[in-house]
Amino acid sequence: MIEVRTQAFPLARVFTISRGSRTEAKVLSVTITRNGISGWGECVPYARYGETMESVTRQIEALPIEISRQELQDALPPGAARNAVDCALWDIEAKAAGKPVWELAGLRAPGPEITAYTLSLDTPEAMEAQARDNAARPLLKIKLGTPDDMPRLEAVRRGAPDARIIIDANEGWSAEVYAELAPHLIGLGVELVEQPLPAGDDDALREIERPLPVCADEACHDRASLPGLKGKYDVVNIKLDKTGGLTEALALRAAAEAEGYGIMVGCMVGTSLAMAPATLFAQGVGWTDLDGPLLLAEDREPPLVFDDLGVHPPLPALWG
Numbered sequence: 001m002i003e004v005r006t007q008a009f010p011l012a013r014v015f016t017i018s019r020g021s022r023t024e025a026k027v028l029s030v031t032i033t034r035n036g037i038s039g040w041g042e043c044v045p046y047a048r049y050g051e052t053m054e055s056v057t058r059q060i061e062a063l064p065i066e067i068s069r070q071e072l073q074d075a076l077p078p079g080a081a082r083n084a085v086d087c088a089l090w091d092i093e094a095k096a097a098g099k100p101v102w103e104l105a106g107l108r109a110p111g112p113e114i115t116a117y118t119l120s121l122d123t124p125e126a127m128e129a130q131a132r133d134n135a136a137r138p139l140l141k142i143k144l145g146t147p148d149d150m151p152r153l154e155a156v157r158r159g160a161p162d163a164r165i166i167i168d169a170n171e172g173w174s175a176e177v178y179a180e181l182a183p184h185l186i187g188l189g190v191e192l193v194e195q196p197l198p199a200g201d202d203d204a205l206r207e208i209e210r211p212l213p214v215c216a217d218e219a220c221h222d223r224a225s226l227p228g229l230k231g232k233y234d235v236v237n238i239k240l241d242k243t244g245g246l247t248e249a250l251a252l253r254a255a256a257e258a259e260g261y262g263i264m265v266g267c268m269v270g271t272s273l274a275m276a277p278a279t280l281f282a283q284g285v286g287w288t289d290l291d292g293p294l295l296l297a298e299d300r301e302p303p304l305v306f307d308d309l310g311v312h313p314p315l316p317a318l319w320g
Contacts, residue, residue: 002065002085003031004057009271010297015120025269025296028056030084032092034066039091040319043080044241044268048218056081069093069247078222078244086245087277091319101320102280102313105250112309113282116141116166116289124155131159139164141289145172150184157188166287168194171218175204182211192264192287194237195219205232215264215287222248223255235262235286239278246277253281262286269295272304276314279304 009025030041045051059081067075069089076082094101102110119130121143134140140163142156149169156165167190173181178196185193192213197205199219215235219225221242229236236256243249253263265282266289267275275290282288290311293299305312314320 001031001033002060002063003033004060004084005029005031006053006057009299011269011295012297013120013295015118015269015295022269025271025292026053027270027274028053028060028080028084029273030060030088032085032088034092035096037092037095039088039093039095040273041084041086041088041091041245042270042274043084044270044274045080046241046268049079049242051080056084060085073244073247076244078224078242078248080241082244082248083240084245086247087240087319090246090277094316094320100316101246101277105246105280107250107280108283110280110283110313112305112307112312113279113285113288113290114138114310115291115306116287117291117294118143118168118289119156121145121152124151127152128155128159131156131163135160135163137163139166139287141165141291142167143170145169147173147177150181153185153188153190165190166192166194166289168217169196171195171198173197175208179208182209186212192235194264202232210234213262215262217266223252226252226255226259226261229261233261235264237264237266237289238281239266239268240274241268246280249278249281253285264289266290267292271296271300272302272314273300273319275304275311276319279311279313280320282311 028043032039045053045056090101116139117137118141144167173196194215195217213234215237216229216233217237220236238249263285264287265285270292272293302315302317
């Protein structure tokens with residue numbers, strides 16, 4: 001049996017990026033039950049990739065009930081629908097075998113990983129206040145993506161003078177804006193810029209100097225994306241809702257590392273259930289950004305643990 005549920009989790013505060021704002025995390029929860037064992041998965045359909053709650057639900061409900069995880073890779077394209085089902089099937093496999101997913105996948109035992117904490121796009125004054133409130137966090141991620149971003153970045157640095165900073169432009173800059181901003185980003189201690197130009201309109205990255213690592217997010221979904229990134233990006237951001245689940249995420253990490261890319265592990269705004277599988281392939285990567293649950297006013301039980309050591313792997317009662 002495959003059950004799909006639409007759920008909404010309120011956010012602790014309004015969350016804004018260059019494409020808009022939201023006050024809740026809308027997710028699809030998938031439960032697959034076989035032989036008395038239930039596995040769980042979660043996905044976040046994303047309009048940027050042509051997904052809706054309804055379209056993803058239809059994709060999942062059209063699957064054969066007994067589909068295997070291997071068959072799933074060909075039955076659905078990379079995206080939210082395949083992610084939720086893939087992760088639920090991993091959960092079932094682990095429960096049936098009496099072993100954790102990391103062991104089934106041939107991974108080392110996971111531990112906590114320092115995660116970024118994302119500051120929502122806002123006025124410079126508001127972003128400085130956000131930064132000051134979170135100045136003790138070791139890594140901050142700043143949502144930018146407008147022509148007037150320098151005052152925002154300077155405000156965040158004032159509010160959190162000692163934090164490491166990465167920025168995400170969400171495709172919001174032109175090549176000219178990025179070229180102008182890049183030297184200033186370095187001066188303010190930024191260590192990574194994520195998707196500065198629109199995916200599909202990013203060839204200019206081959207021609208302009210990249211004085212700090214540039215990370216592909218919207219431009220990188222699965223292994224098929226890698227040939228188009230050469231000469232433009234230095235890092236790839238692996239997200240389960242883009243790869244279509246843990247199975248492809250593990251394969252993408254291995255392929256990207258073999259080609260010399262740095263690795264970032266990211267997320268959509270979802271619950272601890274959505275982040276849980278990602279903690280397994282985030283082990284030892286350059287940048288981890290699995291702060292979705294920290295942005296929520298309410299989370300699942302039992303939630304992932306976040307402390308000074310970072311985000312911890314899930315308890316078996318949650319997933320895996």
